[in-house]
Every structure is written in C-alpha cells, then in structure tokens.
Amino acid sequence: MVEDVTLARRGEQVVGTLHLTPHHIIFSAIPPQPDNVHAQGTPIRPKEIWITYPIIAFCTFRPTPAVSRQPSSIRLRCRDFNFVCFYFSNESKARDVYESIKSWTCKIGRVDRLYAFTFQPPPPEQKFNGWELYDAGKELARQGVDRDGHGWRISQMNSDYGFSPTYPALFAVPTSISDNTLNYAGRYRSRVRIPVLTYLHPVNNCSITRSSQPLVGFRGNRSIQDEKLLAAIFGTTRSERPLANVTPPNLEHETSTSTQNELSGSQSWPDVTNAEELEAELVSSFDEETQGRPHIYGAQQHNLIVDARPTVNALAMQAVGLGSENMDNYRFATKVYLGIDNIHVMRDSLNKVIETLKDSDLTPLGPNRDQLAKSGWLKHIAGILDGAGLIARQVGLQHSHVLIHCSDGWDRTSQLSALSQLCLDPYYRTLEGFMVLVEKDWLSFGHMFRHRAGHLNSDKWFQIENERIGGDAGRSFGESGGAGKAIENAFLSAKGFFNRDNASRDSLGDSDGELRDYDSDSPNAKKPSPTPRTVVTEKEITKPKETSPVFHQFLDATYQLLYQYPFRFEFNERFLRRLLYHLYSCQYGTFLFNSEKERMEIKAKERTRSVWDYFLARRELFTNPKYDPEIDDNKRGKERLIFPRVDEVRWWSEAFGRSDAEMNGGRMSSNLQPKSRETSETEHTPVLTGLESANHAIGSGVPAARSPSPPKKTTEVTSGISSLSLSSNKDNNGDRESMSQMEVELQ
Known part of the structure; x- marks a missing residue:
C-alpha cells in the first residue's frame, strides 16, 4: 500500500492510496464534496478504482529526471481503453x-494461476451455472439435425479430441458420409479442421x-474424400442427393502420383501450425501486381465456397x-x-486507434478524427459485416449452401459464421441465444482466446523511460514498434523459412507462431503428429505477435447491427461492452483457453465460473x-432476416471510453432510425474481391469493402472537462466495473 499517490485521468487529478493485491490494482480516494454540502456526522466513504492485471496492455515507468522536479510516474493503458497515470513523490x-x-502481470506463467481460479462469486451469481447453457447436441437438434429427411447426422468420432484437437467433441456431417471418409478428408485440411455444419436454416434446410x-500446394494436390464431403454437404437439400454418391469430376482418369498416394492414405502433407503468421510473411514479399485489376462484385445464385482472405494471400500460401x-x-x-485481412493487419489497425487515444490520462481533449479515419478500423468492420451479409443473403434469400474458411478457420471464419447467423436467426439475437452462439462458434470451434487476448501478458509491454535499462526510451506510450522493424522481422522470418526444410514448421525459427504447441516433435518431421499437443504447459508467456482483436471486432460488428436494428435484439449495447471487458478481466474461465479440449483437460467447468453467470x-x-x-415476415420492420448496412458503420464510442460526439461527430444514437427494407437491400456495398469457379477465376486481391466516409473534421474543441469518476466499494469479491462503465453509471 502506497499513500499520497496522485491519479490522473482525462486531465483531472485526485490524491489517494494505491493498494496492490495479487490480482488487482486498487486506487482509493475520498471524493471532493461540494461547498454547499455540510457534514451530517456520517463518515464519507472512499471511492475505488479496481484494475485487474491481465487487462493491462501497456505499462510505462518514468523515473524522476535528474534535471527536473517532475514526480516519478507510472502510466497504464488498459485493454478496455482506459488510460491512467499514477504520480509518486518517492x-x-x-x-x-x-x-x-x-511481476504479478507477467510472471504468472500458467493459466490456472489467473484470477478465475480463485474468484468467489457474489450470492446473486451462485444460483446460476452458465457452463450448462450450451449443449452441442441440443443446439444441433434445435436446428433440425438428425431429423428424418434432413440429410445430417451427429458424428462422435472426435469425442476424445483425437481426430481434431481444436474441434468440438460433437459435430454434424452429411448422413451419406462415413467416419472413415472423414478420416481421409482430414488429411487435406489444415489442422484436420474438415468442413462441418455450424448452422442449418430451419426454413429451406440450407x-x-x-x-x-x-x-x-503449388503441385495442385487434391483429395477425393474432401470433394465428396463438400458435394454431399451441398447436396443435402436435394431429395435424391446425387452428389453424395458420385466421384467428383475427372478423378476417374486421375493417375498422378499424388492422387494415388492420397487414395492409399500415404500422402505426406506439410506440417502446418502457423498459417496466419506464415500468411503475413509470404504476402509481405509477394508480387501484388493483381492490385490494378478491376474489382468483381455481385452476389451469386449458387452454392458458395467463401475464402475470407484477400486473393493474393491465398495464392501466396500455395508456395x-x-x-x-x-x-x-x-x-x-x-x-x-x-479480402478480409489477417490478424496482424487488424492488430496494427487497432494500435493506430490507440495512438489517437493514448494521452487520455493527461488531457481531456477528444481524439483526432482524421487519425481515427486513417486507422482503417471502420473499413475492416465494414468488410467483415459485408461478408457476413453476403453469406446471409446466399443462405436466406438464394437458398444456397455456404462453406466458410480462412487460414486455420478460427479467426475470420468465426467472425463471418457468427455474424451471418445473427442476420439469419432471431434466436441468436436473444440474450441466451447470443450466449449459445458465442459458445458454439467461438469457444467450441476453437478460437484461440488465450493467445489472441494475451492473458498471460508479456515483458515487451513494460518499459522504463529515460534509462538505458528496460527497453527503448524513444518509444511513446502505447506504441508497439515501427513499421520498419515489422518489415525487417517479416523478411528475417521469411528468410529463415525458405533457407530450411520447408516441410517442417520448426523451420520458421524465431517467428512467432499462432500455436507453437502444435509443432512436430522432430525438426525434420514430414507430417503432423496424429495427436497434436494442446495441454497447457507448466510455463507460458504471451507472444505479442499472436494477439489480435478478433473477438473485439465481432462484438463491434454486433454493435453495428444492434445500432441499425434497435428493435431486433433482446440485449443492449452495455451487454456487449461488459462482455468485451470480461474477455480480458480473467475473472471467469470462459475466455481463458484456445479450445474445448483445453477446457476439458484443465477442468474449467469445475474450477472456474462461467461469464454467463455474471449476465x-x-x-x-x-x-x-x-x-x-x-416476428412477422409480411410486415416491414419485423422480418426474420436482417442485413448490415455497411455504409452506416460508425465508431463504437462507448467501447473506446469516449462520447459519441468525440468519435462520430455529434450524431446521437437516438437520431438514427432504421431504414426501410427496400433501402437496406439496395444500398449494399459488395465486398467480393474475386470470383472463382470451374470455368473462370477473376478478381483482385485488394479488399473492396469501402470504408464509410470519414466524419467531417470538427473545428470546435470539446468544452468542459469530464469529472473523474470512481466506483463505490460495493463488495469484496473483485467484481468491479471498468472505469468507463462506472463513469456512465455515476453520471
């Protein structure tokens, strides 16, 4: 406990006491009282701010300069976009x-030492068990799987996670496809993540x-089992199901060595463990001469295979x-x-947003909206929403099937899959339905929350200014490194890859992988281990290059839909904001792991509480x-389907701890009314960057989703200084609102 510490936030300062516990930083201060309030003999209770360690995104210590009388300070940037500075006289x-x-942030070393494993819920939460909210079998049954004539069955071949460690224990596949076929098809998909069902439309069975x-690969490898699986999926709505029992075209006469090896089960596929990182490295040096080609737009009228990546990224990966x-x-x-960019581009985009907000502890001035526009954040959100809208139209209006994938199928794929289902199914727009959607398409299908959210933090996010020790003193608050350094690292990684045995993912040397646990045991291994290692290791650290705001973008995109269709969602904006906070708080066990298998191995359901208990x-x-x-599909405004209007994408100002006027130019939430059905369907901004079929392959590798027009630059400086707001000490269970949320409540 340290007395006489000054807290600075939004240009205001208050003196109080700083208390460090094993899981929280607690700042306590007596709030100033108005002059016209007279003491009534009741002691004034102190107000508190609680900051959980995993939510710290950047920490800078500045010692007292030798030639200055400025006090020593510690500046914190939090992942919920709160910025605070503590000043010390000593x-x-x-x-x-x-x-x-x-030490308490970076030296923890193991997931089971996070706060979730010691957190005791308050009485209101004890009667709930959010872990029981989602049941894969029940949700698939709700969608109509296993009903007669629907063409789908539930496979239990992954019940021990031996087939695909990052996939759920139960998944649905066409009834005409055997588990033996799935075994062979798994050899043709990265990490054995084969095409499986996530949503079955209740009306048209698409x-x-x-x-x-x-x-x-560059040799054009193919798999008869993968092609039969996709043919069966796309043929489930046909009563005769002809595609499920025929050999795909040209395979009867295929005599290449690669095909014969494949049919015999001896094909050696590359050991792929780091697709997103590798994609970034290859694209950085790939000749993007296709950027000058005209964009190809338009919705299709047939079954789609949706590759979420830019065309050039997918082509580069063939090497x-x-x-x-x-x-x-x-x-x-x-x-x-x-044309949706990878995790590294998204992380850099968010860092640019943070650069415009990083001085929020020292100044009450609003962010530079020109710099916000240059971050590209809204362009990325618009692109994700447009892709989800395309999928929803294809299934809901065109009565077609859609397969979605990106690289590993757990980042961009999860975004598109979940958002398109929000557009298609009103159930997922209820409170419990949204929780089921997150459990299914994010937690069960293996999004890497532990890596993307950086729960175990990194020494690289701590620095000491004005000293030779502790890192680069020239780095500003919140910076993650210059562009030149990033390019240098990319070329070094690529050089290491191409100078070694390309069949092994260990050949990437010092590059940061998505999930290093999946590497083969031998550096010269030619094929992945049949049972990749996913057990949480004794000592772990976060690698900054693995972090990315993927789930944040999904919540942001959901906010856009909620804003555009305020009557179609049972939950409110505050629900999304608190969910974003608890993504990083590590108070609950829901978002601590990378897969369903990891949660089972560490017994998360028995040892931690579910975040859904809180809500x-x-x-x-x-x-x-x-x-x-x-729901009344014949009445405007009460349709079952909703579609995003990407030209209306706006800043989710509340999530960034700012006012609507500061980030959106004064437009208030209540001012925007939902557009008519005709308007929403005609003002669609296509996102496709290329089309490919058996007869043609045309398009560009440049993302085509256009960003909404940046708001006009305001010439007025926001008047007034936001008062410093601190939370009340409600209880001792550690359940504290983020500072931005508390400010809204107290106001």
Whole structure:
C-alpha cells in the first residue's frame, strides 16, 4: 500500500492510496464534496478504482529526471481503453510499484494461476451455472439435425479430441458420409479442421459449414474424400442427393502420383501450425501486381465456397503447401474471396486507434478524427459485416449452401459464421441465444482466446523511460514498434523459412507462431503428429505477435447491427461492452483457453465460473427495452432476416471510453432510425474481391469493402472537462466495473 499517490485521468487529478493485491490494482480516494454540502456526522466513504492485471496492455515507468522536479510516474493503458497515470513523490516507491505490477502481470506463467481460479462469486451469481447453457447436441437438434429427411447426422468420432484437437467433441456431417471418409478428408485440411455444419436454416434446410484451408500446394494436390464431403454437404437439400454418391469430376482418369498416394492414405502433407503468421510473411514479399485489376462484385445464385482472405494471400500460401480450393475439382460451387485481412493487419489497425487515444490520462481533449479515419478500423468492420451479409443473403434469400474458411478457420471464419447467423436467426439475437452462439462458434470451434487476448501478458509491454535499462526510451506510450522493424522481422522470418526444410514448421525459427504447441516433435518431421499437443504447459508467456482483436471486432460488428436494428435484439449495447471487458478481466474461465479440449483437460467447468453467470444474475441491466420479439415476415420492420448496412458503420464510442460526439461527430444514437427494407437491400456495398469457379477465376486481391466516409473534421474543441469518476466499494469479491462503465453509471 502506497499513500499520497496522485491519479490522473482525462486531465483531472485526485490524491489517494494505491493498494496492490495479487490480482488487482486498487486506487482509493475520498471524493471532493461540494461547498454547499455540510457534514451530517456520517463518515464519507472512499471511492475505488479496481484494475485487474491481465487487462493491462501497456505499462510505462518514468523515473524522476535528474534535471527536473517532475514526480516519478507510472502510466497504464488498459485493454478496455482506459488510460491512467499514477504520480509518486518517492521514486523508490514508484519503482517498487512498477516492479510489483510487472511481476504479478507477467510472471504468472500458467493459466490456472489467473484470477478465475480463485474468484468467489457474489450470492446473486451462485444460483446460476452458465457452463450448462450450451449443449452441442441440443443446439444441433434445435436446428433440425438428425431429423428424418434432413440429410445430417451427429458424428462422435472426435469425442476424445483425437481426430481434431481444436474441434468440438460433437459435430454434424452429411448422413451419406462415413467416419472413415472423414478420416481421409482430414488429411487435406489444415489442422484436420474438415468442413462441418455450424448452422442449418430451419426454413429451406440450407447450411453454413466451416473449415480450415485445404493443403493444395503449388503441385495442385487434391483429395477425393474432401470433394465428396463438400458435394454431399451441398447436396443435402436435394431429395435424391446425387452428389453424395458420385466421384467428383475427372478423378476417374486421375493417375498422378499424388492422387494415388492420397487414395492409399500415404500422402505426406506439410506440417502446418502457423498459417496466419506464415500468411503475413509470404504476402509481405509477394508480387501484388493483381492490385490494378478491376474489382468483381455481385452476389451469386449458387452454392458458395467463401475464402475470407484477400486473393493474393491465398495464392501466396500455395508456395508452402497450403492455399485455396481448385474449383476445377469443385464444379458444384463457386468460390469468392472476401479480402478480409489477417490478424496482424487488424492488430496494427487497432494500435493506430490507440495512438489517437493514448494521452487520455493527461488531457481531456477528444481524439483526432482524421487519425481515427486513417486507422482503417471502420473499413475492416465494414468488410467483415459485408461478408457476413453476403453469406446471409446466399443462405436466406438464394437458398444456397455456404462453406466458410480462412487460414486455420478460427479467426475470420468465426467472425463471418457468427455474424451471418445473427442476420439469419432471431434466436441468436436473444440474450441466451447470443450466449449459445458465442459458445458454439467461438469457444467450441476453437478460437484461440488465450493467445489472441494475451492473458498471460508479456515483458515487451513494460518499459522504463529515460534509462538505458528496460527497453527503448524513444518509444511513446502505447506504441508497439515501427513499421520498419515489422518489415525487417517479416523478411528475417521469411528468410529463415525458405533457407530450411520447408516441410517442417520448426523451420520458421524465431517467428512467432499462432500455436507453437502444435509443432512436430522432430525438426525434420514430414507430417503432423496424429495427436497434436494442446495441454497447457507448466510455463507460458504471451507472444505479442499472436494477439489480435478478433473477438473485439465481432462484438463491434454486433454493435453495428444492434445500432441499425434497435428493435431486433433482446440485449443492449452495455451487454456487449461488459462482455468485451470480461474477455480480458480473467475473472471467469470462459475466455481463458484456445479450445474445448483445453477446457476439458484443465477442468474449467469445475474450477472456474462461467461469464454467463455474471449476465444472467443481472439480466435487467443488459436487456434492451426496445426489443420486439414478434416476428412477422409480411410486415416491414419485423422480418426474420436482417442485413448490415455497411455504409452506416460508425465508431463504437462507448467501447473506446469516449462520447459519441468525440468519435462520430455529434450524431446521437437516438437520431438514427432504421431504414426501410427496400433501402437496406439496395444500398449494399459488395465486398467480393474475386470470383472463382470451374470455368473462370477473376478478381483482385485488394479488399473492396469501402470504408464509410470519414466524419467531417470538427473545428470546435470539446468544452468542459469530464469529472473523474470512481466506483463505490460495493463488495469484496473483485467484481468491479471498468472505469468507463462506472463513469456512465455515476453520471
């Protein structure tokens, strides 16, 4: 505990006490009282700010300069976009606090030492068990799987996670496809993430399936089992189901060595463990001469294979045995490239947003909206929404099947799959339905929350200014490194890859992988281990290059839909904001792991609480009063389907701890009314960057989703200084609102 610490936030300062516990930083201060308030003998209770260590995104310690009388300070940037600065009169105490914060943040080393494993819920939450909210079998049954004539069955071949460690224990596949066929098909998809069902439309029985990228390579490898599986999926709505029992085109006369090896089960596929990282490296040096080609737009009227990546990224991956489907072998579908960038581009985009907000602890001035526009964040959100809208139209209006994949099928794929289902199914727009959607398409299908959210933090996010020790003193608050350094690292990684045995993912040397646990045991291994290692290791650290705001983008895109259709969602904006906070708080076990298998191995359901307990116990706080549950497809405004209007994408200002006027130029939420059905369907901004079928392959690798027009630059400086708001010490269970949320409540 350190006395006489000054907290600075939004240009305001208050003096109080700083208390460090094993899981939280707690700042306590007596709030200033108005002059006209007279003491009534009742002691004034202090107000508190609680900051959980995993939510710290960047920490800078600045010792007292030798030639200055400025006090020592510690500046924190939090992942919920709160920025605070602590000033100390004693430099030695400031250094002790900095080292303690760094130690409790970075030296934890294991997931089961996070706060979720010691958190005791308050009484309102104890009567709930959010872990029981989602049951894969029940949700598939709700969609109509296993009913007679629907053409789908539930496979239990992954019940021990031995087939695909990152996939759920139960998944649905066509009834005409045997588990033996799935075993062979798994060899053709990265990480054995084969095409399986995630959504079956209750009206037309069309499906959304998801997978990882195929292992095509520059030799054009193919798999008869993968082609039969996709043909069966796309043929489930046909009563005769002819595609499920025929050999795909040209395979009867295929005599190449690669095909014969494949049929015999001896094909050696590359050991692929780091597709997103590899994609970034290859694209950085790939000749993007296709950028000058005209964009190809338009919705299709047939079954689609949706590759979420830019065209050039998918083509570059073929050089190392990966890539995208050769549509000569999938004549029953058309392929589109959506041009959604990878995790590294998204992380850099968010960092640019943070650069405009990083001085929020020292100044009350609003962000530079020109710099916000240059970050590209809204362009990325618009592109994701447009891709989801395309999928929803294809399934809901064109009565077609859609397969979605990106590289590994757990980042961009999860975004598109979940958002398109939000557009298609009103159930997922209810409070419980949205929880089921997150459980299914994010937690069960293996999004890497532990890596993307950086729960175990990194020493690289801590620095000491004005000293030779502790890192680069020239880095500004919140910076993650210059562009030149990033390019240098990319070329070094690529050089290491191409100078070694390309069949092994260990050949990437020092490059940061998506999930290093999946590497083969031998550096010269030619094929992946049949049971990749996913057990949480004894000592772990976060690699900054593995982090990315993928789930944040999904919540942001959901906010856009909620804003555009305020009567179609049972939950409110605050629900999304609190969910974003608890993604990083590590108070609950829901978002701590990379797969269903990891949660089972560490017994998360027995040892931690579900984040859904928090929301269910406070349901009234997260319910949208405007929600209209009635569905009437014949009445405008009450349609079953909704579609995003990408030209109306806006800043989710509340999530960034800012006012609507500061980030959106003064437009208030209540001013925008939902557009008519005709308007929403005609003002669609296509996102396709390329179309490919058996007969043609045209398009550009440049993302075509255009960003909404940046708001006009305001010439007025926001008047008034936001008052510093601190939370009340409600209880001792550690359940504290983020500072931005508390400010809204107290106001």
